[in-house]
Amino acid sequence: MDNDLFDFERIKRNxxxxxxxxxxxxxxxxxxxxxxxxxxxxxxxxxKKIAVIGSRGADIxxxxxxxxxxxxxxxxxxxxxxxxMKDEIPDLxxxxxxxxxxxxxxxxxxxxxxxxxxxxxxLKPDGLFLCCLFGGTTIQELRQSIMQVELKSRDGAGQxxxxxxxxxxxAGLLQSAGFALPVVDYDRVHVRYSELITLYKDIIGMGEGNxxxxxxxxxxxxxxxxxxxxxxxxxxxxxxxxxxxxxxIGWSHHESQQQPARRGSGEVSLxxxx
Numbered sequence: 692m693d694n695d696l697f698d699f700e701r702i703k704r705n706x707x708x709x710x711x712x713x714x715x716x717x718x719x720x721x722x723x724x725x726x727x728x729x730x731x732x733x734x735x736x737x738x739k740k741i742a743v744i745g746s747r748g749a750d751i752x753x754x755x756x757x758x759x760x761x762x763x764x765x766x767x768x769x770x771x772x773x774x775x776m777k778d779e780i781p782d783l784x785x786x787x788x789x790x791x792x793x794x795x796x797x798x799x800x801x802x803x804x805x806x807x808x809x810x811x812x813x814l815k816p817d818g819l820f821l822c823c824l825f826g827g828t829t830i831q832e833l834r835q836s837i838m839q840v841e842l843k844s845r846d847g848a849g850q851x852x853x854x855x856x857x858x859x860x861x862a863g864l865l866q867s868a869g870f871a872l873p874v875v876d877y878d879r880v881h882v883r884y885s886e887l888i889t890l891y892k893d894i895i896g897m898g899e900g901n902x903x904x905x906x907x908x909x910x911x912x913x914x915x916x917x918x919x920x921x922x923x924x925x926x927x928x929x930x931x932x933x934x935x936x937x938x939x940i941g942w943s944h945h946e947s948q949q950q951p952a953r954r955g956s957g958e959v960s961l962x963x964x965x
Contacts, residue, residue: 701902795824
């Protein structure tokens, strides 16, 4: 589509390149999945047919559903992938699953509303949707460092870091998609790197390199200036990098769920209080 931000083929190439390196750079993926598992434990529901979208960390989830039907979808082939996706939105059959879990993936989807609608339709009544994704202020320090150096050294700044959805925006997207009882929060993780190049390696090693359709001018010739700016502004016992991991929960509708009160049903008038 003309207004797409992300190049689907480049996303696949980034992920394929990272597959052999992921085990050395997946600590944030593991942290994301651990929180998903915590949410599942809190819900305490016996799910029997589960779809997992995104294979990074899916092996941990599969181990938590012994003797259950778990289908893993992803855009790249790999260990543990059951269904290969032809485009960014998986081909999910309507009303098939009682739980759909999306591991870090949604932050590089062009049409998030259509993706969420597909997931909602795939759920049985009172089915659960769980997801985690990078968003908010993720690697804001690197974004600002590149931008400031480019503004000073070049005619303008290009977009090197993916735009991020924040938790307020994502809550609105869940509500617009029609999920019942939507809840969104986030974990903010601060990582300190002794060398800035290690941050670059983690981004590439997770498969999260730049996948924007509009490619910016390379930064190889200004890397030293970027590191100097970063050190002057975001160094505290190491180069500090922020990662916001958003977590969303929603349900497909069912009559047994808690419903909002009818308008005018309150027993106390605000005029008596104010």
